[in-house]
Amino acid sequence: MSSSALTRLVADLGDIPVVTDAKIVRRRSRDFFWYSPVLNEALEGKSADLIAAPRDEADVVRIAAACARHRVPLTVRAGGTGNYGQAVPLQGGVLLDITALQTIEWAKPGLLRVGAGAKMSSIDGELQPSGWELRMHPSTKRTATIGGFVAGGSGGIGSVNFGGLREPGNILAARIVTVEEAPRLIELRGDAAQKINRAYGTTGIITALEMPLAPVWNWIDVVVVFDEFIDAVAFGYEAALADGIIKKLLSPITWPLPSYFGALKPFCPEGKSILIAMIAEPSLESFKSLLGGRGTITMEMPTDDGPGKVPLYEYTWNHTTLQVLKSDRSVTYLQCLYPHDRLMQKVAEMREMFAGEVLQHLEFIRFNGRVTCSGLPVVRYTGADRLNEIMRLHEEHEVYIANPHVFTVEDGSRYKRVDADQLGFKHEVDPYGLLNPGKMRSFASTRP
Amino acid sequence: MSSSALTRLVADLGDIPVVTDAKIVRRRSRDFFWYSPVLNEALEGKSADLIAAPRDEADVVRIAAACARHRVPLTVRAGGTGNYGQAVPLQGGVLLDITALQTIEWAKPGLLRVGAGAKMSSIDGELQPSGWELRMHPSTKRTATIGGFVAGGSGGIGSVNFGGLREPGNILAARIVTVEEAPRLIELRGDAAQKINRAYGTTGIITALEMPLAPVWNWIDVVVVFDEFIDAVAFGYEAALADGIIKKLLSPITWPLPSYFGALKPFCPEGKSILIAMIAEPSLESFKSLLGGRGTITMEMPTDDGPGKVPLYEYTWNHTTLQVLKSDRSVTYLQCLYPHDRLMQKVAEMREMFAGEVLQHLEFIRFNGRVTCSGLPVVRYTGADRLNEIMRLHEEHEVYIANPHVFTVEDGSRYKRVDADQLGFKHEVDPYGLLNPGKMRSFASTRP
Numbered sequence A, B: 001m002s003s004s005a006l007t008r009l010v011a012d013l014g015d016i017p018v019v020t021d022a023k024i025v026r027r028r029s030r031d032f033f034w035y036s037p038v039l040n041e042a043l044e045g046k047s048a049d050l051i052a053a054p055r056d057e058a059d060v061v062r063i064a065a066a067c068a069r070h071r072v073p074l075t076v077r078a079g080g081t082g083n084y085g086q087a088v089p090l091q092g093g094v095l096l097d098i099t100a101l102q103t104i105e106w107a108k109p110g111l112l113r114v115g116a117g118a119k120m121s122s123i124d125g126e127l128q129p130s131g132w133e134l135r136m137h138p139s140t141k142r143t144a145t146i147g148g149f150v151a152g153g154s155g156g157i158g159s160v161n162f163g164g165l166r167e168p169g170n171i172l173a174a175r176i177v178t179v180e181e182a183p184r185l186i187e188l189r190g191d192a193a194q195k196i197n198r199a200y201g202t203t204g205i206i207t208a209l210e211m212p213l214a215p216v217w218n219w220i221d222v223v224v225v226f227d228e229f230i231d232a233v234a235f236g237y238e239a240a241l242a243d244g245i246i247k248k249l250l251s252p253i254t255w256p257l258p259s260y261f262g263a264l265k266p267f268c269p270e271g272k273s274i275l276i277a278m279i280a281e282p283s284l285e286s287f288k289s290l291l292g293g294r295g296t297i298t299m300e301m302p303t304d305d306g307p308g309k310v311p312l313y314e315y316t317w318n319h320t321t322l323q324v325l326k327s328d329r330s331v332t333y334l335q336c337l338y339p340h341d342r343l344m345q346k347v348a349e350m351r352e353m354f355a356g357e358v359l360q361h362l363e364f365i366r367f368n369g370r371v372t373c374s375g376l377p378v379v380r381y382t383g384a385d386r387l388n389e390i391m392r393l394h395e396e397h398e399v400y401i402a403n404p405h406v407f408t409v410e411d412g413s414r415y416k417r418v419d420a421d422q423l424g425f426k427h428e429v430d431p432y433g434l435l436n437p438g439k440m441r442s443f444a445s446t447r448p
Helices: A003-012 A022-028 A037-042 A057-070 A120-130 A146-152 A190-196 A229-241 A262-267 A281-291 A318-325 A340-353 A384-396 A409-416 A422-429 B003-012 B022-028 B037-042 B057-070 B120-130 B146-152 B190-196 B229-241 B262-267 B281-291 B318-325 B343-353 B384-396 B409-416 B422-429
Strands: A050-052 A074-077 A094-097 A104-108 A111-115 A132-134 A173-177 A185-189 A205-215 A219-226 A247-253 A273-280 A296-302 A331-333 A362-367 A370-375 A378-380 B050-052 B074-077 B094-097 B104-108 B111-115 B132-134 B173-177 B185-189 B205-215 B219-226 B247-253 B273-280 B296-302 B331-333 B362-367 B370-375 B378-380
Touching: A003 A050, A003 A057, A022 A050, A022 A094, A037 A384, A057 A074, A057 A094, A057 A173, A057 A205, A074 A205, A104 A120, A111 A120, A120 A132, A120 A146, A146 A205, A173 A190, A185 A190, A190 B281, A205 B281, A219 A229, A219 A262, A219 A281, A229 A247, A229 A273, A229 A281, A229 A340, A229 A362, A229 A370, A262 A296, A273 A281, A281 A296, A281 B190, A281 B205, A318 A331, A318 A378, A340 A370, A370 B370, B003 B050, B003 B057, B022 B050, B022 B094, B037 B384, B057 B074, B057 B094, B057 B173, B057 B205, B074 B205, B104 B120, B111 B120, B120 B132, B120 B146, B146 B205, B173 B190, B185 B190, B190 B422, B219 B229, B219 B262, B219 B281, B229 B247, B229 B273, B229 B281, B229 B343, B229 B362, B229 B370, B262 B296, B273 B281, B281 B296, B318 B331, B318 B378, B343 B370
Parallel strands: A050 A094, A074 A094, B050 B094, B074 B094
Antiparallel strands: A104 A111, A111 A205, A132 A205, A173 A185, A173 A205, A219 A273, A219 A296, A247 A273, A247 A362, A331 A378, A362 A370, B104 B111, B111 B205, B132 B205, B173 B185, B173 B205, B219 B273, B219 B296, B247 B273, B247 B362, B331 B378, B362 B370
16 A cells, blocks of 8 residues: 555544554454464465554444545454454555444343444353353453454354354344445345355444344353263263253363363373363253263363453363464364264264374364364474365365365355355445455456 | 052041042043043043042152052052053052142252142243243143153153253252152152153152253244145254254144144134244244245244133144044044154155155154154044054154053153163162052062
């Protein structure tokens, strides 16, 4: 972006807060893509030219209009907790910090309407006293925003009950601002809301979301220890299938991953695999009854993700990888979906095929209404070629991969995609292709 | 029972209320076994000799002791809503009316402890204002008791979420009184509670139950109309698998069954099959979005099962059969379990095989953690031989049958059985075989 274009754009923004300090802009242009050595190279040095921080939706409209007028790229960024550079601008321009759009418009039994920039932990903090909470959240709940989760995430803690965001009913509505000279506000309801699901902010600027809620339970963080990883998986599977036992998280993790688990290590005996679980307090007795003598519970305490606390879920999902990366930067990870009808067999196959190289860590989820596992194994990284081979071998064995080492919606999302014409919709709402350009690679603007 | 034995027994009961009027005793000795022409013949005229109506658990202990002392059969009876003669005494003796044991001992978030004789509608009525309700109930909720449901039922409205009573976590504990000269009180917790699950009261007299609860939703009764039954099933299946859509009931019902539906007929167009559903109000929009243009909603109103109201669920489960029997006594019914991995195929197969003779009516449930259907088809009855042949043909095609035309636990329960040593336990708690004798046919007393 030329410095004169920059000046003209800023002039159009009036009193909207703007940051141009290159150091700050570069830092805020990054997310957690460095989990991938491949992306770490590919996205090195990518940065916006300035940050604009709208105070409300009217500011968003003004910024969108200015970007359209001057043909300046615009990339939305909130918590910046993504892992594939979802919020990293590839072509400079404006980084739109929407974290001020955090107002809860209303909440009623089972439903919430909230600004896209609201932190998920704040939402739950507000709602839980009245008996409700978000249905699911990523392991980064304490920093992630609801808009970022919908635009860049897919599921997480709670998906063992509700599936991911792609399942019908898990996003009720979204309001977006289009990027045109005269931006429009569009309310997407029902199926239509899927047009912004995991589109990395390429299909409109999400300003508000209507999300379904779940009744709050008194959740108990539990660590169960097993001699063999496969026994942790087998029991986790039984617990996932036990519809009478209320849970929010079931994560089998193979040894030696727990050896990297800092404050959790006292509960993770040497050489043992673990299952991390969140169980509703009234179901704890049934959970233990189902377990019988097969594993040993080493930790059991109410979930607490308040300030200064480290909830158990921060050792699960992609936080598992982070815990390892804290002391060993030679690893990376994968995202897998196991077939629901051959789960145990495929887990054993992958375990044998990549012994010592792909360290298994599974997350029980519902997918299309079936219980299965998402896998986020930690991979000892020896180069991009081997990484690609590992992914190919998974796919050849019907363990599906959503490649976390690429930055486009098309290449990365795979089994996480929803059935919605996001590409067609992008032509309607972003005719010049200014929204997070390069991320939806099939898009080619037909407008000058 | 000789009249002198009767006199001695009654003398031992002190001031416990007793009914000996033969007409009343005969009437109360019946349940809804007459849905089956086979059972209607087999159980014709079976009756207790007297009714004893304990006022509290101490009375139950006194009656159990007296029955043991005099070797008098004792059959527990509450709402009498069973369909296989569960509460019909085969060998006379005492009919134990436990409906006075209806006190809620305590209720807390997610859990309830209650007398076995409490009506399920009363329990829900008490709990719902505080945000909780029973996880599941039979279609006879307005007259059935919680003890009768656990002892004789298996699942119902709500089982699309939680599975049946046989799933881990759906019965937390039971207190029973043994039938011995000195009766013991035994608390069965966790797995052990399964020893009284669907045992027809043969394994101890249940006096109290600890049951898990579900958060209350604002349920909406919905009727969706389809041109073809198979489309109602296909959509019901999608809705059942949609974990983001909160529901309590999904019942596809083939035409012409809705033509028998009395007050519901205005919502059931001629020649059309229907899906009856209970959907949480905040999920209604998503439910309609999923439906798209595939079916037509003809009714939509908040569930109301208060006095004088007929909730939609009284057209589902075995109430479907009852609605038909009201005007056509030539029919009976079956209980089927469809295999979860070939559901649509098997539904179509059975439909074709028994066109016009077996009128399909399915109930979506979870079973072992998988979504599938229980089938309660209405059968045009032409004789016991053909009925047996229809059942055999179902089983040959891997549609499992829990025969509702037999009265023993072993013959009738089949896929509804739990993995618990009920027979062994009966020897411990009912050594003389006095509890509902003849119902657990593998039992032979080793005590004189």
